[in-house]
Amino acid sequence: MTRKQFLITCVFTLMAAGILLASVPFVASWSPNPKSVTITIVDVAKIPAGGSKLIVSRGMPIMIYKPDQETANYLVSLNTVANGPNYTLENMPEYFIYVALSTHLSCMLKPAEAYGYNGLIDPCHRGFWDVSGRLIPSAHAGEGLEDLTKYNGFRKNTDTELWFQQ
Structure with missing residues (x-):
């Protein structure tokens, strides 16, 4: 694996993790308020x-x-x-x-x-x-x-x- 391929893999992995972490509060807001x-x-x-x-x-x-x-x-x-x-x-x-x-x-x-x-x-x-x-x-x-x-x-x-x- 070249240095360029490693950096591309790291960037896409961080982007996927960021999208996943950003979507958690959005999906959690779909549930009704417990109160x-x-x-x-x-x-x-x-x-x-x-x-x-x-x-x-x-x-x-x-x-x-x-x-x-x-x-x-x-x-x-x-x-x-x-x-x-x-x-x-x-x-x-x-x-x-x-x-x-x-x-x-x-x-x-x-x-x-x-x-x-x-x-x-x-x-x-x-x-x-x-x-x-x-x-x-x-x-x-x-x-x-x-x-x-x-x-x-x-x-x-x-x-x-x-x-x-x-």
């Missing part, structure tokens, strides 16, 4: 039957409601007046997960126990929803309301654990 991929773990076994839990996921308030037998009977009795799916005691979901914002102007919903109902109420636009997220048209005086938006941005990790991405 943006946080997960909220909810243990639904800790939510009592007939109880609920409010969390924030992706900037939205998410309500997780776990019906008990009394609530299941109440939801079945509302089938004739409620929008949305009709429930029976056999097809009652284990829990309901929906966005706890009004479907009209996205006002934060409040529990309706103070008004003598089992559900959620929009104090701004007088909307009423049962605990499954179905609108009860006969119990409100507002317009432009729909059933609450079901939330599907979660993953069931185990029988008792739900993972919500932030």
Whole structure:
């Protein structure tokens, strides 16, 4: 190998190493920011039957409601007046997960126990929803309301654990 060939080999080797080292930060920037991929773990076994839990996921308030037998009977009795799916005691979901914002102007919903109902109420636009997220048209005086938006941005990790991405 001549001196000229040795220098050419050294220059090309250093150029290849420089390109490789310069591309490492660029390729590493393609991975998502670890701070943006946080997960909220909810243990639904800790939510009592007939109880609920409010969390924030992706900037939205998410309500997780776990019906008990009394609530299941109440939801079945509302089938004739409620929008949305009709429930029976056999097809009652284990829990309901929906966005706890009004479907009209996205006002934060409040529990309706103070008004003598089992559900959620929009104090701004007088909307009423049962605990499954179905609108009860006969119990409100507002317009432009729909059933609450079901939330599907979660993953069931185990029988008792739900993972919500932030």
